[in-house]
Amino acid sequence: MANRVLVSVEDGMSEPAWLSKAESFLLKALESAGYDGEELSVMFCSDSCIRKLNREYRNIDEETDVLSFEDGSRYTDENGLEWTAAGDIAVSLETLPKNAAYFEVSEDEELKQLLIHGMLHLNGLDHGDEHVIRGKEPVCPMLRKQKELLEALRQETILTEASKG
Numbered sequence: 001m002a003n004r005v006l007v008s009v010e011d012g013m014s015e016p017a018w019l020s021k022a023e024s025f026l027l028k029a030l031e032s033a034g035y036d037g038e039e040l041s042v043m044f045c046s047d048s049c050i051r052k053l054n055r056e057y058r059n060i061d062e063e064t065d066v067l068s069f070e071d072g073s074r075y076t077d078e079n080g081l082e083w084t085a086a087g088d089i090a091v092s093l094e095t096l097p098k099n100a101a102y103f104e105v106s107e108d109e110e111l112k113q114l115l116i117h118g119m120l121h122l123n124g125l126d127h128g129d130e131h132v133i134r135g136k137e138p139v140c141p142m143l144r145k146q147k148e149l150l151e152a153l154r155q156e157t158i159l160t161e162a163s164k165g
Contacts, residue, residue, distance in 0.1 A: 001037045001081065003030040010045035016093075019044075021158045022115065029116050032152050033123070033145070040086040040122055042115065047094040065095045066114040068121035089118035108159040109150075116149050 005026045009015050022042065030038055047063040055061045057069070071087040091114050100110040125142035 003027055003035060003037065004039040004083070005030070006039070006041040008041070008043050010043060010049050013044070013046065013093075016044065018158050018160075022111070025112060025153070025156050025158050026115055026119065028153060028156060029119055029149055032149055033119070035086075035123065037081070037083055038086045038123075039083045040089065040119065042089045042091065042118070044091050044093050047092050050090055050092040050095070053090055063092060063095055065099050066091050066118045068118045070122050070124065072124075086119075086122040089115070089122065091115070091118070106159070108157055111158050112153065112156070113146070113150060116146050116153075120146055120149075 005023045007019055007023045007026075009019070022044075026040070026042065030040075050065075050067060051061070051063045053067055054064050057067070067090045069088045069090075071085045073085045074082060075085060076082050091111070096110055096114070097107055099114075100107040103110065105113075120142050125145065127140050127142045
């Protein structure tokens with residue numbers, strides 16, 4: 001079959017020029033991960049929006065870079081195709097450049113990592129207390145899978161200098 005990715009931005013935010021590239025990247029990531037018949041959504045938002053979501057759903061009153069809300073329900077569309085509603089991902093566009101600077105990577109690399117990280121969470125993977133430490137080999141299966149996917153998709157780009165606006 002295939003997969004579906006629905007991409008949006010928080011109300012009141014202008015739509016980035018690269019939005020369709022994020023959708024295309026996630027479709028490639030889903031395929032590379034071996035997922036089929038999945039639908040997920042991604043909302044790009046502000047720090048205040050992701051802080052509100054973090055407070056409401058995790059009781060943590062602070063900004064974060066990415067949140068995932070796993071669903072897993074199944075439905076049949078109007079064409080008789082069965083889909084798994086994987087869930088929703090929220091990515092803060094204000095935290096993105098801060099993370100990239102902190103980890104000394106491009107914003108494109110950081111965005112790809114956040115999207116894959118969220119996608120893997122939607123598919124039931126978790127990293128427990130282990131977090132990504134640059135230059136250190138991950139121990140947990142989720143972070144190993146994340147590293148493998150990033151390597152497989154390293155030639156893909158979402159953000160370029162011209163598309164950041």
